[in-house]
Amino acid sequence: MNDLTERDLWNPQFRFSDVLEDFDEWLRWRDAASRAAERSLSFERFAYGAHGRQWIETTECGTVQSRVVPVFIHGGYWRSLSAEDHRCVLTGLSSLGNRCANAEYRLMPEFRLDDLVSDAVAAFGRLAELYSGDTRFLLVGHSAGAHLAVSIARKAGLTDRLAGVAAISGVYDLAPVARSFLQDEIGLSDEEIRSHSLIGASIDTPLLCIVGGDETDEFKRQSLAMSESAGAGHLIVRGANHLSILADLNSQKSPLIDALGVWLNSSSHPAEVDTISS
Template sequence: MNKTYRTPMNKDELERQYSPSRWSHRMSADDVIKAHVAALKSGTEKARAVTQTLLDVPYGDGDGEKLDVYVPSSSSPDLPLVIYLHGGYWQFLSKDESGFLAVPLVQKGVVVVAVGYSIAPKGNMDLMVSQVRRSVVSVIQQYSHISGLYLCGHSAGAHLAAMVLSTDWSQYDISPQIKGAFLVSGIYDLQPILSTYVNEPLKMTEDVALRNSPSRLLSQLSSSSCHIVIAVAQNDSPEFRKQSQEYFKDLESAGLKVSYEDVPDTDHFSIIEQLVDEKYHLTKLLLKMMGRS
């Protein structure tokens, strides 16, 4: 692939580029993170109050290997199902703040599954990638009647969703037919963060970063029929925006069905927080992808 030549950045500038909270125009870096956590928590509390839920469903034997399922009241067995993978730089947040997007989707007859995984420092990158892959296998085994499987991930979760798309399923019992993937403000090449604060709890070596970078695993993309949406915030940092642009171009060059959404008037956090709103552009796009608009 033709990569854009990057002028090497000094460590301070690299850290600034990979600190999403420093690029929000709405409030200070500390405040935007606090507001983000509060928004996800309140959205998830509302979803748990108004939908049927199955909480802490195990998909493996590990402590962190659990799912929360938000179920529509519809009795039809043929419902689309979206698996949501949370952000938090592989070291914050959990499935317990990841049901916020469920209300507008469940109302339209979509099952929403929020996946927990072992964040750093307890979990490492190889383990997290293995966990989300196994969670997808488990969901398919538990919900065999779904009409279509979709992925949605934000930030670190978009990276993990992209790693699910680039899975060699021959080592699993099942090969999921993923119909769509919604990758929001993600990182698709892990090398630039190796020397930043982000890697301190992750402790990734270059080998680990390379084998877990979706931009380097294009030949393993298993679902040519999968519609992939790469979404990025207007006020994401230039490096975050470049990551999305380059991954989009790589997918397009590989002949995949992919579209690019540059979402105006959003930052790294509001771009995903607004999925609580059925009128929000990305909510409508996600429902349309699933044939539920």
């Protein structure tokens, strides 16, 4: 198979601007909803490194008395977007705790995947310093952020501070990414693909893999493979695509937020496949 044919095969699995008819509409919604969150919430920022993107922000975002702090890690295929772009999700996550956190990190290709994973781990470590030892964190990652959230659970050495990881629409097998248009933008090395692919990795933290029912086949495959290899829960959000699933995190009354609350409070964190509506 020549390179052009291979790209033709894999690009539609990852390039959402081509496969989602309402792609631009969802981008506008995300930006508007994040600006609305900015107007209603107050943020406090903490650096965990010297680079301008090495920071976390926290906010008092709810009235629920809980020792669990949801922490959101945004996507962007490791090479774009920002934490501010995704403040929209904090309004929904606020139903799981009275404080939320939002993590920023450096981007490829200026920095390598080792650097981004190190940033994610350092951001979590900084949060662990900010909160008392009885506070536990729910990592909620979307797309590349889901990859980084699971990577934290593998590397942080602070698993006793984790209540769980909710990995939403994640990328865990990096080999197909390198066969798509994204390779021109981030230039994954063979070593990065080998060391940072997560399917089959040992995960000691409770993990829930979540995927939209309207995602591409590759995202559905990766989500199921990740959950099966880790013995984790698997949740399908019927009617949701890669962007619209963020709206399911925006509302405190959404089925996804309800499902996260039930899963988080389940002592067994059952490893089962379930389906909810968007």
